[in-house]
Amino acid sequence: MTQTQVILDQVVLIKVDATIYGARKKLNKEDLVLADGSKLPPEDLASLGSKRLLDPDRLSVFNRLKKEAERICLRVGTRFLGGFIVPVSAAAQVTVELDRIARDFALARAEFLDGYDAAVQDWMVKHPEFAGIIEKAIDSVALVATRLAFDYLVVSVALPEQMPIQEVERLESKIGSLSEQMFHEIAVDANLLVEQSLLGKEQVTRNALRPIKRIRDKLDGLSFLDHRVAPLVATIDDLLGKIPNRGSIEGSLLQEILATAMLLADPDKTRRHGEGLLAAQALTLETDVDAEETLDQAEAEPSVLPASAPVIAVTVSDNPDFTNLFDGIFDDELEAELASDDWALEVLLDKHQSERKTGHDADQDQAHDSDQAAAPRTVTAGVDEEADDSDQDYWF
Structure with missing residues (x-):
């Protein structure tokens, strides 16, 4: 099909x-x-x-x-x-x-x-x-x-069932343009929200944010038109979840709402933001899978080394050929995809990156602690604890 x-x-x-x-x-x-x-x-x-x-x-x-x-x-x-x-x-x-x-x-x-x-x-x-x-x-x-x-x-x-190939291609072209039309209509609604309810305001009420809820529901209902829609809906859900049940909205939360609305008011930046979110999710998933495989491998290894096996202590810092070899290999790629010259996009991307980094660091710390608790401790002359744990750095 x-x-x-x-x-x-x-x-x-x-x-x-x-x-x-x-x-x-x-x-x-x-x-x-x-x-x-x-x-x-x-x-x-x-x-x-x-x-x-x-x-x-x-x-x-x-x-x-x-x-x-x-x-x-x-x-x-x-x-x-x-x-x-x-x-x-x-x-x-x-x-x-x-x-x-x-x-x-x-x-x-x-x-x-x-x-x-x-x-x-x-x-x-x-x-x-x-x-x-x-x-x-x-x-x-x-x-x-x-x-x-x-x-x-x-x-x-x-x-x-019976249709000339040219007519099929013409209809498929029309269907393919549906997502572009959808993003354009979203931009029109978001621009009205910015101009009429947000721009220049120090505080707003919950009623002023109804257009964002309508935009969210429309994107969610038409998410099958474009794979970049799903992460955008999740971003809006996260924002709506921060809105208080009563009282005015102001300060940093209002700035985040304004940044989101300004992003949605630009179809091109909205699509790029969706692509960036998907790339970040894929990278996080790949990292989590690799970390889990490393943990499973460590648990499957023998708990006691054979008596005849030589014990070699290697410290990462003593090997200049491989020190920091892979530092930043993914950061540049991610930054290139998430870069934007727009203030609103920078606000959202900085926020997203911060949340991702915090969650990822917590997962790495938990995995590292689990390895230390599960791995047996073998006392060997000339080998310190730091050298024993050095294998944990090689998650790849």
Whole structure:
């Protein structure tokens, strides 16, 4: 099964179909009263535009409901082929909200149609000099009713069994761009959070951080689109876990929240941060595995040396050819992948590195103590304890 099909099996496509009456008509030359000698430019040079047939505020409810439906889909999904790709697990929740939007739209539609004639009359009263051109362009209530509608459709997307290779590649390219679209939408939400709620603030309330929770849930639901998402979700979970249950948020915690939001507001840095976190996790896992193998090997060795075996004392510091040979071999590689010229990224990476180092040092100390407790002590002339423990440095 291809990666494209794996993704398609986990999502549905939701198409929101909202038709909203524009209440506009083309402005004609005869609608204008020109002064003597005035001349309009020809149509191939400029167009006259349109004229409103009623107060646009009376239609604002329909535009608001349409945008709300789109936000509901974007909260857990991302744009795709004129609709929204939504995880199968979240589809039922989304359709419940869209059903509510449909009911609200129907009520607003009925109310608008009942007051349509009065709305047109009010508009002409407001513009008495142009009442004639408004009246000539008025649409009937029956026609307006056909231009106000809301509906949605939920469909599954799959690769056809018989399909030219070029079409398969085109669809796979579209599917491959889903993660890029997702990171872009996350960046838009994060930038709004920074500009409207965080930037320049000395303290904020818990309510100001709701966008971060929504961003976290969206990333978690669409984590199958990009392998770099999972560590980002873990980072946000760690941050949300530090937020107090009550009281204002300020100081270093607020700075960490700002740094996270600024990172998420940059799609490129967000992806790079995810890659860096994955690299750090892989390095830590490799180190832990090597340390565990070294411990298992030490436990499996004989506890008493044969009497005939010569005892050789070797001190690492006495061997200049191998001293510090492997010092820093992984540090440069890790620093190169985690480097960033952005303040927000540096804050998060420094924090992550510090936590990783603390946890790793604790694990190494525990393993070292375990070796010392389990290994037998053989007293040999000319061999001190430091030389006996020198093998513990060679975890590789």
